[in-house]
Amino acid sequence: MLNNFLSLVIWVPILAGVIVIATGSDRNAALARWLALAGALLGLIVAIPLASGFDTTTSAMQFVEKAAWIPAFNIHYHLGVDGISMPLILLNSFVTVLVVIAGWQVIQDKVAQYMAAFLIMSGLINGVFAALDGILFYVFFEGMLIPLYLIVGVWGGPNRVYAAFKFFLYTLLGSLLMLVSMIYLYFQSGGSFDIQTWHTTALGMTAQSLMFFAFLLAFGVKVPMWPVHTWLPDAHVEAPTGGSVVLAAITLKVGAYGFLRFILPILPDASHEFAWFVIMLSLIAVAYIGLVALVQADMKKLIAYSSIAHMGFVTLGFFLFNPLGLEGGLVQMISHGFVSAALFLCIGVMYDRLHSRQIKDYGGLVNRMPVFAALFMLFAMANAGLPATSGFVGEFMVIMASTQVNFWFAFIAATTLIWGAAYTLWMYKRVVFGSVTNPHVEEMRDLNAREVLLLGVLAILVLAMGLYPKPFTDVMHVSVVDLLAHVARSKLP
């Protein structure tokens, strides 16, 4: 049997993107759309064998591919997935399909370029999750900035230029310092860019500490952690719906994934030493950013801040160093991928009709759009962490795990259940309930078939994950336990 599915999940979307862009001008927009959909679906199909053929009993890398790429620097084209990265690849391939469908009617300008940018980015992100060579990882990690920069800048809102620059330069700052760390690791490990070799490279405390902060900046900016989060609300507000969905659902996960692939296993001693620092930043994100979200007047901004708060849970879970917290963080990542994607799609649905993202322009939507209101309700509840939705599972696991470590961690983390409910449901109330005050709301039509399909699939996933999360945790469990065992061992020489 062919065993290069990882190459396929990377290159199929990229090739599809190149083909789509070759259709050229907007005269062929319909062709570009259908080709893009075909490419995205094909990308999802080639990702399915990764799940069906996945062996949940081992933490070793699976579907491994390795070939010499740049022998001059001992750089390899080395791919592989474990229980941590495999679900993320599936999530990304799935979200790509959603994004293509979501942009079907909304995007009328430079359709081929829009679709191609998303497809190429999808392939690059799969590469980030699959890469086992430091430089290969870096190439994908940086390369994905280019399409995202264009997506925000070309199809974004009025202040898109500022947002695109801010986003690009912020993330570049972090990754450049990471690059220097990687070169340093190359020499420390005796001339290897292999990530798994780095996992076993002995490192002194000073080196570990310095690299810890370099990597923390690289991934912290992407997550984003307080206080380097300010690019996210700007980028979200200005990005087109598809851009917001990918930003929230996928690119934030790239940062979190970096913690598990790089920081924890390569720098275990520094991770323990500075765990308090990360936990503190995470708790600030959960509590303070939750309050910031409460006062937002713009719905996209509100969801953006809510994303930051939710990602605070992820990083909190990672640095508790117990399986429950780490798995909770991972579940939260996947769940947030679904929920935030759904919420941004909901806002997109409203924006397409009224061309406003301001909460005050809405009110009484339930009278005009009952189906939408119901689905939106489900996602709002999931965002607030209601039991039986996916949002609950991860948060609950992380809060449980933090009780084992320190009561006050758990206490502060648990405030999210209050803030989350407050900002999400209050927004929901102001937008959906009440009487119709804005005459334009009167004219809004309910969801069309395409939108029902998009939101319906997500609703099923959110509920399924909330009711029966075991398949997700089973996939991760062995890898997580093994990772923690590895992190518990000191690497000091």
Next chain:
Amino acid sequence: MRHALMQFAPVFPEMFVLAMVSLILVVDAAASDGKRYLAYLLSLVTLAGAAFLTLRDFSTLPVLTLGGLFIDDPLSDVLKLFLYLTVAVVLVYSRDYLRQRGLYKGEFFVLALFALLGMMVMVSASHFLTLYLGLELLSLSLYAMVALQRDSSVATEAAMKYFVLGALASGMLLYGMSMVYGVTGSLGLGDIAIALQDGTDLRIPLVFGIVFIVAGLAFKLGAVPFHMWIPDVYHGAPTAMTLFIGSAPKIAAFAFVIRILGQGLESQVSDWRGMLVILAVLSMALGNIAAIAQSNLKRMLAYSTISHMGFMLLGILAGSQNGYGGAMFYVLAYALMSLGGFGMILLLSRAGFEADRLEDFKGLNRRSPWLAFMMLLLMFSMAGVPPTVGFYAKLSVLQAVVEIGYVWLAVAAVLFSLIGAFYYLRIVKLMYFDAPHDAVPIAASPDARVVMSINGLAILALGIMPQPLMAVCIHAIRASF
């Protein structure tokens, strides 16, 4: 007799170029105005012929000839091949531009080929005299090229500045060389290296000489604080000349530095490393910061050149074969990017219109998506973002710096390149995010478009598969040292 002739074999490419230049001079003098293309075609034939001669005698081992004045090694052969390629691309890009401005004359081709000859001599020099000879042949040709548009006061001013500062730099270089001669009693690079191997009692004059040599080299490279001529000359010269100055001579300058510092003064690495660190940091800082403030693309690219030369120095100051290989990769990648960047200005220009302001790139994605995409690749490559060749160029020099334990320098370098990313991104922004304000169709000739496409795609292809070029660089350095 046969033996006497054989010692000229390594110099055949140079002799061929010289003969052809003379021929072109005569042919063009005799040709009428309608037959100017003869000089153009003959120049391309010259480059192809020289490439053939270089490839035929591609050396695997260093061969010293002409009584130790001239060396033919893999390094020089590889660099020469890239020089031919670069000059050929320059000629293709600039043809229409020159024709529209009345500069499409034999003089341009003769000067360009004389400059090429100078660069070839520099690349193959193993003696201070030949080094200097090559450098002056190159420099004098460049001064004249900048001044070729004689009704333009800006160009004349640029040529004046270039000449005065260039002469000053040459003087400093000569002074430094004479000090080294005084210490070692020799002008041949190999003899100097041997003389300095076991140290010398004359430390002070030697270091003094090195200071002057480094200052002279920094002038030629355009490293801060010896960079003042770069923005004015790049800006003032007709764009075709800027394209020439900004590409091929960088390759020759690299060879020049590597011959003097890496081969002649190799044992004194601890003396010149510190100087190069300062030059590199200042160049990266000033180049990147000053570029932000520019509204003229030629000026912006001039400052960007300064920062790129700073980056290239990182590889050289490592003083290791890895470092030299990295610097060589950097300079070749840079030549490719520089060709594309200035070439794009030429392609977008037309009679009576210079597309050298930043606004001229507004909305290029609407006017020509393909050229905009090429420029996008060029800009991201200059910023060092993968998957473009610029990333590997930065990676290889940073690696060399970290290897010698200068992690702080690598950190400083990446921080400055972050600043640099801003103005490259701004070009992409203008092309993709803004609406065009110029609806005139782009009038670039088909062959220039094809070469530009190859140029841009090469940047992408070498970014995805950098190994071949990297292997060539490393091999050339290993076999020549």
